[in-house]
Amino acid sequence: MISEDEVARVAFLARLSISPDETKRLAAQLSTVLQHFENVAKVPTEGVEPLVTPTDIEVFWRADQVETWANAEVAVASAPEAVGNLFKVPPVVG
Amino acid sequence: MEILTMSLKNLRDRIHRRELSAAEATTQFLTQIEKWNPRLNAYITVNERALDQARAIDRKLATGEDVGPLAGVPMAIKDMLCTKDLRTTAGSKILADFVPPYSATVVERLENSGAITLGKTNQDEFAMGSSSETSYFGVSRNPWDLDRVPGGSSGGSAAAVAGGLACASIGTDTGGSIRQPASFCGVVGIKPTYGRVSRYGIVAYASSLDQAGPMTRTVEDSALVLEAIAGRDPRDSTTAAQPVPTWSQNINKDLKGLKVGLPKEYFLDLLTPETRSAVDKAIAQVRAAGAETVEVSLPLTDIAVSIYYLVATSEASSNLARYDGVRYGHRADFSTEPARDLAEFYCRTRGEGFGSEVKRRIILGTYALSSGYYDAYYKKACQVRRLLRAQFLEVFSKCQVILGPVCIAPAFKIGERISDPLAMYLNDIFTTSANLVGIPGMSVPGGFSAQGLPIGVQLLSAHFQEQHLFNVGAVIEEAMAIKELPNVLQ
Known part of the structure; x- marks a missing residue:
């Protein structure tokens, strides 16, 4: 079970604003989902290393060299707001 | 045409x-x-x-x-x-x-x-x-x-x-x-x-x-x-x-000379009869082409969806942190109501920019990674993920290809499942394992339902053994x- 307060707390951790209606709905939906996920807890895993990537990753090296890429104008072209080749953000008080 | x-x-x-x-x-x-x-x-x-x-x-x-x-x-x-x-x-x-x-x-x-x-x-x-x-x-x-x-x-x-x-x-x-x-x-x-x-x-x-x-x-x-x-x-x-x-x-x-494994956990009663019959037809075809079929077992199959959603949402919560409304993408309008602090800038931007399923998954993943829940959810899921991989490797010591359904049923109606996230997640019972384990998988057309909807057959093989999928897939598609x-x- 996950409470509405907990959903609101986690949503803030994830930097997501959600409406009171969404909070209520998510608490109900996620409770059902988490209840189903309890089947994972029943599997004995003592001493088992977590698997975080499915294949053995071969480490390969490359020279640590600076590469030039596009230009600043291209990089800021999709910015919500830009001045010249700088990202522009609104003033925030806090 | x-x-x-x-x-x-x-x-x-x-x-x-x-x-x-x-x-x-x-x-x-x-x-x-x-x-x-x-x-x-x-x-x-x-x-x-x-x-x-x-x-x-x-x-x-x-x-x-x-x-x-x-x-x-x-x-x-x-x-x-x-x-x-x-x-x-x-x-x-x-x-x-x-x-x-x-x-x-x-x-x-x-x-x-x-x-x-x-x-x-x-x-x-x-x-x-x-x-x-x-x-x-x-x-x-x-x-x-x-x-x-x-x-x-x-x-x-x-x-x-x-x-x-x-x-x-x-x-x-x-x-x-x-x-x-x-x-x-x-x-x-x-x-x-x-x-x-x-x-x-x-x-x-x-x-x-x-x-x-x-x-x-x-x-x-x-x-x-x-x-x-x-x-x-x-x-x-x-x-x-x-x-x-x-x-x-x-x-x-x-x-x-090819051995094709049929996991008993993939042939459940919940398959629609038409899905079952498309898979059975594919089995007959691969046998006719000379393959031997063997029954195998993947006991963690019904847990795979849970492992998948814990791992995938955890990774997503981290990957999607980059959408901050600063460098690219949507930004909320702060012209009339400025943000009180940086957190509000992010929260409003992301709250507006993401749809409800994405928010649901980010919150689920953040929860699974958060202090006090990490061990019980994310870490536990990764441990079971290793066990799942071991089960697949064991099965691939007995056969080269696994054959089964892709889904329980053919395409569903628009709107039928969208309001029930768990029902939607459980659609993925036969497909999530390949991603968790890292093996290749194929869907090849295997038949039609009475309503004329296509039904795919799923083939899985060991890591980097895609050739088996192409060989067996070519046999199945010949008839279909x-x-x-x-x-x-x-």
Whole structure:
């Protein structure tokens, strides 16, 4: 079970604003989902290393060299707001 | 009409022999898009430069230049893959106006192989969904029945190929997102081994699970496309150094000596009788081709969906942290109501930019990674993930290919499951394991339901053993090849 307060707390951790209606709905939906996920807890895993990537990753090296890429104008072209080749953000008080 | 349903190989050969120009072929597909995309909504963005690309190929052909193995083939690209100077949205409002300054390695390799980019296909937002209903750009429809979903998340890519709106397409598969829509739309879809295909320039959902792959009309076509996009990429450190075989030239339909495993957990009563019968028919075909079938067991099958959603949402919560409204993408309007602090700037921007399924998954993943829950959820899921992989490796010591269903049932109706997340998640019972374990998987058309809906059969093999999938897939498709456009579109 996950409470509405907990959903609101986690949503803030994830930097997501959600409406009171969404909070209520998510608490109900996620409770059902988490209840189903309890089947994972029943599997004995003592001493088992977590698997975080499915294949053995071969480490390969490359020279640590600076590469030039596009230009600043291209990089800021999709910015919500830009001045010249700088990202522009609104003033925030806090 | 013939061109729209032609295999990639035939189309390519005809263009190469200059019996047909790339421009003519491209024009036919663009006409079909114009005619049907308003109903199917398979494409989010059509590439205005497609015809120019095709003419450039024709010019090269005229001068005898090397044009590459996919020269002139009009293809659709899922909107998860960055395309230089062509809008890439990931099906999300937060990226609705994003024009990437570079292309994904997959896109670059396709274009270097001569393929034409027709446009960017619709999908569930950030590939989070099994029906293409969570797209900010509206639902895609299944060409076999316009009231039904094309599957997801690569629903637009599947619908485009099935409807003759592309000769072939690229999808991405994090928990079944190539194979399930391929099954629902009657096309061939392959999720390659993790590390086969570069993820550079592909919008990240769950990095330890994501793989891009082809969606095509035939098994051989899938092999041809995979050959063009696979292989080590210095820009993705998880790509494998292994050489890329020429699968298409080695397809062998004589299955003598091959052992095909049938996991008893995949043949549940909950399969619809028609799905069961399509799978049974495929079993008979592989036996007739000389393969021996053996019963195997994957006891963790019913846990796989839980492991998947814990791992995938955890990774997603981290990957999607980058959408902050500063450098690119949607930003909330602060002109009348300024943000009190930086947190509010992010919260409002992200709260507006993400749809409800994406928010649900980010919150679930953040919860699974948060202090006090990490061990019980994320870490535990990763431990069981290792056990799941061990079970698959054990099974692959007894057989080379696993055969079973892709889904429990054919395509469902639009709106039928969207309000019940758990029911939607449980769709993925047979597909998520391949991503968790990193093995390749294929959906190949195996039959039709009484209502005329396609049903796919799933094939799985051990890491880097895609050739087995192409061999067995070719045997199954021989009896089932769909050569026509769906009736609805004729």
